[in-house]
Amino acid sequence: MMFVQDLEITNLRVLESAMLVPGQGLNVLYGPNGSGKTSVLEALHLLGVGRSFRSRHHHEMVRRGTQGFRVNGAIHRETGLRRLGLEHGPEGLRIRCDGQPVTSASLLAKELPLVLLTPESQRLMTEGASLRRQLLDWCLFHVEPGFLPVFKRFKRVLKQRNAALRSQEGPRVVRSWDEELIVSGNEVHELRARYVDVFLPAVEAVVDRLLPFRVALEYRAGWPEGRTLEEALGDSLSSDVVRGFTQVGPQRGDVAFLLDGVAARKLMSRGEVKLFVAGIMLAQAAHFIERMGRRLVIMVDEVASELDEESRRRIFSVLGSLGVQTFVTTVSRGLVENEAWLPDAVFHVEQGKVSAVV
Ligand SMILES: Nc1ncnc2c1ncn2[C@@H]1O[C@H](COP(=O)(O)OP(=O)(O)O)[C@@H](O)[C@H]1O
Ligand SMILES: [Mg+2]
Secondary structure, three states, X not given: OOEEEEEEEEEEXXXXXXXXXXXXXXXXXXXXXXXXXXXXXXXXXXXXXXOOOOOOOHHHHEOOOOOOEEEEEEEEEOOEEEEEEEEEEOOEEEEEEOOEEOOOHHHXXXXXXXXXXXXXXXXXXXXXXXXXXXXXXXXXXXXXXXXXXXXXXXXXXXXXHHHHHHOOOOHHHHHXXXXXXXXXXXXXXXXXXXXXXXXXXXXXXXXXXXXXXXXXXXXXXXXOOOOOHHHHHHHHHHHHHHHOOOOOOHHHOEEEEXXXXXXXXHHOOHHHHHHHHHHHHHHHHHHHHHHHOOOOEEEEEOOHHHOOHHHHHHHHHXXXXXXXXXXXEEOOXXXXXXXXXXXXXXXXXXXXXXXXXX
16 A cells, blocks of 8 residues: 655745645545645655656745745555655755655655646647657656666767767767667667557556547657668768757657547547546556556546536546545535545645645
């Protein structure tokens, strides 16, 4: 059993001081706009990812008129209690796990795996490929122990090759990075391409409970079909030199969501896109739980308000069957209270104050 046992937030946005003791199942946070509900999710995200999902810079989250914010959480795990702490002040960012300094955010992600669903998650379908790659890479990071070292190596070489291109070092210097880029790039590609097939059954199972569609996933390499990565890099070298960055490779990979062979977003209504994206994110959680034999924490920000009653019931029924600790925010309790899954704990949030409702 893994869950957040308590969460303490100080000077984060509108939240001056909040202490939550969540339940192990469904936790509802309700309150008017601007009261601080999303900030509570942001606090959890800070503990599990090391950064926010809506601000690039930590200082933007520091409550106006104060010096810094602090988030502490006790994570109950099979192996015992873990205390995660994150502090941002004039000296910058400090992260601790059981009192020890943490320098890598990937450690946090292992301690507190999170899945987040927000209205912004729709960008998974409507925007460029980076969110879709991130989704796949999140799964690979957790499930395939070999992925992170290869991925880090690939990103490092790519950065060096791009730096050489930017500073107009000439093709010889640029090409000196190619061998390592090709080896690590092919490994990243293989892992992702294989993983799409591993992930698909989870997506099918969840989407099937939400929508009357049969979905397929296809991984797109990030370079022209029928060419190897080595050939593609050669083909695009002169153009890379002109444009100053590497235009082909796994950094341009994508996942296509297809319904009967057609891009899903072309066929679905806005409401269906929302439901479909919820399905993908919950499939990610279901897949993690099954593959890892571990639990994680799910956060659902303000999604219920944009869906009809039947769609909400379906989402809560999927959430309930996953049965992991879940945090749901809403402006109106009525939107999330339903028979499919009853809350364990309810919190009222108002003007930056969080109080448990009994
Ligand atoms: N650095 C900050 N200091 C103080 N208040 C902030 C800061 N950043 C955002 N806010 C305010 O905090 C509120 C954001 O709360 P939020 O968690 O998004 O509310 P909710 O999700 O309940 O609508 C907004 O009213 C915003 O103006
Ligand atoms: Mg909000």
